[in-house]
Amino acid sequence: MPYVDGFVLAVPKEKVDAYKALARTACAVWMEHGALDYVESIGDDVPYGELTSFPRAVIAKEDEIVVFSWIVYRDRQHRDAVNAKVMADPRLKGADMPFDGKRMIYGGFETLLEARDVVG
Secondary structure, three states: OOEEEEEEEEEEHHHHHHHHHHHHHHHHHHHHOOOOEEEEEEOOOOOOOOOOOHHHHOOOOOOEEEEEEEEEEOOHHHHHHHHHHHHHOOOOOOOOOOOOHHHOEEEEEEOOOOOOOOOO
8 A cells, every 4th residue: 555745734825836836846856756646735625623623733824824735655665765865856955945844744654545536
C-alpha cells in the first residue's frame, strides 16, 4: 500500500499567489524525484470548530486560508529516498516561504484503505 506525507498549514490570503507559485515548483521537484502523486488543496469549506478544526490546528488567523496537501509514494523507503533528493534540490533551497512554518502540521502515514473512482 502507498505511503503518504500529509500537510496542513495556514497561508495569509495576501500571499496565496506566492504560495501557488511555490507549490508549482515543489510539485515539479517532488514529481521529478519520484513522487507518485502530489496534491495541494486550498480551504473552501473549513469551519472554525468549537473544540477542534483545521483552522484551530494551525492557529489560522482571520486573514489566512487553510491549505491541505499530500504527497504519495510507493512505501516509506521510497518516500525517504525521494525526500532526500528533494531536500538536496537547489530549486527549493532558500525559497521564501509565504506561510509560518512553525504552525504547519505534517507527518507520514501508512495507507490503511484506498479506493478510486476514475471518471473518464
